[in-house]
Amino acid sequence: MTRILPTELNILIKEEDGLWVAHCLELDIVTTADSQTQVEADLIDLVKAQVAYAVENDNLDYLLKKAPREAWDELSACTGPTISQAISIPLPRPQVPVDDSLFSLTTKTCFAPKACHA
Numbered sequence: 001m002t003r004i005l006p007t008e009l010n011i012l013i014k015e016e017d018g019l020w021v022a023h024c025l026e027l028d029i030v031t032t033a034d035s036q037t038q039v040e041a042d043l044i045d046l047v048k049a050q051v052a053y054a055v056e057n058d059n060l061d062y063l064l065k066k067a068p069r070e071a072w073d074e075l076s077a078c079t080g081p082t083i084s085q086a087i088s089i090p091l092p093r094p095q096v097p098v099d100d101s102l103f104s105l106t107t108k109t110c111f112a113p114k115a116c117h118a
Contacts, residue, residue: 009024009025010025012071012074012112013109013112015036019032020036022040024047024067025066026067027050027063027064028065028068029043036111047087080110
C-alpha cells in the first residue's frame with residue numbers, strides 16, 4: 001500500500017520574548033533560536049529528521065500530529081510576508097512503499113510580526 005503525505009507544510013515563525021520561535025503546524029514541531037535564519041534552519045532539520053525516522057521505522061501512521069487550533073488561527077491571521085520554498089529529504093528507498101511526494105516537500109512560511117499573538 002502506497003502512503004501519501006502532504007506535499008506542503010505550514011510553518012509559523014515569530015519573535016517572542018527576545019527569541020525566534022518556529023512551529024511546523026502539520027507535525028506540531030516547535031523550536032527556538034536567537035535568530036530568524038537559525039530558527040528556520042533548525043526547524044527544517046527537525047522536520048527532515050522526523051520524516052526520516054518515521055520512514056525508516058515504518059511509523060508513517062503517527063507522523064502527522066496537527067498543532068492546536070490556536071496555532072492555525074495565528075497562521076491565518078498572520079499579516080507578515082509569506083515565503084514558499086522546496087526542501088528535499090534525502091532518504092534511502094525504504095522497504096515500506098511510500099509515495100515520492102514524501103521526499104520533496106514545499107514549506108509555506110509566514111513570518112509573523114511581534115504583535116501577532118493568538
